[in-house]
Amino acid sequence: MRVGGPAERILVAETSDDLVRMAQQLWDEDEHWILLGGGSNTVIGDDGFPGTVLLVRNTGIERVDEAGAGIPERAAADGTALPEGTVRLRVQAGHDWDELVAVCVEHGWSGIEALSGIPGLAGAAPVQNIGAYGQELSDVLHSITFLDRESGEVLRLPASELELGYRSSAIKSGREGVVLSIDLLLAEDEDRDNPLSAPIAYGQLADALGVTIGDRVSIRELRRSVLRLRASKGMVLDAEDHDTWSAGSFFTNPIVSESFARTLPVEAPRFPVPGVEPEPAVTPLEDLAAGLPLRVPDPAPERLIKLSAAWLIENAGIEKGFRLPGSGAAISSKHTLAITNRGAANAADVAELARYVVQRVQAEFGVLLVPEPNLIGLEL
Incomplete structure (x- = not known):
């Protein structure tokens, strides 16, 4: 956002070993410090x-074999075979994410x-569980x-231990440490000349490409279409465009109960949040014959609904x-x-406008909007 004051001291970790050594030293010294990647969400x-x-400045991409490094055939680092057509990257x-x-x-x-087009670095991706246009890192x-x-x-740490959710993770919610690298499982198309995307899962992207949900292109x-869409919203960094002098989406889409969502205007966009379905209560006949009581199902939890923060802001008159x-x-x-910073903003200006929107x-x-970027030395 090109706002904010200086740090008292800056250390640069060029390798994973540097990152481990410097972080452990700072913890040992019990010093007040922060870890910073690209700064795009801060x-x-x-x-x-x-x-x-x-x-964080350690860089590199590699395909992982059963020994944990180098160019693999079809094996994961733990020695188990990867599905055919799958690539594991570390x-x-x-x-740089993009x-x-x-x-x-x-x-x-x-x-x-x-x-x-998402700015920032790979190590921050699981902290935020970044997502856009129907894909999330957790996929x-x-x-x-x-x-x-x-x-x-x-x-x-396997992904299953990270409690990945909508713009959230166990790391973001309190598991303290430093991400050194991430491993991804991606699909490899046999057609190297014209490889296809994953199935399209977002309506706006499908419309832009002239296809339907579930199609592959x-x-x-x-990628070109996503970059065009993001640029049209000021979400691709461009030093000449002040609309990109931002932290991206400043607020997360609120998640509310279904009953509360019904109190909003009918035209307010609503997106059901997948949840855990309660197990059916089944009482075996032999249990009934033995005199055991019928099992009563637990009441189903109320469904959650994700709202559109953009719609709420626009329809609040902003x-x-x-x-x-x-x-x-x-x-x-x-x-x-x-x-956005129109060229002469300071952090106080940003916080004042954010408070007004909230x-x-x-x-x-x-509805109480929650800021998405990390705010350091600022309160809304």
Whole structure:
């Protein structure tokens, strides 16, 4: 966002070993410090950060064999065979995410092509469980290499232990440590000349490509289409375009109960959130014959509904391009979910506008918007 003050000290980790050594040293010193990747999902206060910032800059992409390195045939690092047509990649935490997507698209490895254009680094992807246009990292994440604060050990954590959800993970919600690398399982198309994407799962993207949900298209054309869509919303970094001087979507889409969703205007977009279905209560006949009581099913939990933060903002009277008088921050002229720096904003301007948006939406609809970026030295 090009706002915020300086750090007291900056350390740069160029390798995984550097990252482990520097993080352990900072923990041992019990110093106030933060880990920072690309900074695209972070807003720093104007007073800066009174401590050390450790920058993640270890890079590299490799296909993983049963020994854990090199070019594999069809085996995972634990020695179990991968499904035919599957590629396992290990990506260092400091690798640029969109550069990774470009490499995968060029090789015809599908599964993350709809995540094209997302700024930031690979190590942050599982923390946020990044997602866009019908794909999420959780769809393809196999595991991560993780320096665990509590044990001090470097661990291989399977994706199943990370509690990945909508823009959330166990790391984001409190498991302290450092992501060193991530392992992805991607599909490899046999047609190297014209590899196809994963099935399209997002209506707007399907419309842009002139196809229907579930169709597959050229993976390269899908990447180009995603980049065009993101650029039209100011979501592809461009130093000349102030709509991209942002942290992307500033608010997450709210998740509410189905009963609350029914109180909103009928035209408000609603998306059911998949949940765990209760197991049916079955009482075997032999149990009944033995005099055991009928099993009573647990009451089903109320369904959850995801709302559109953009719709709530727009319908609370905040239009694209809106800014408070005298402020250097404004709502993007392309997308109401982005708060942007028009060239002279400071962090206080950003926070003031964010607070105003939250207040308007809460007053109009009773929904409390939650900021998506990490706010350091700022409060809404």
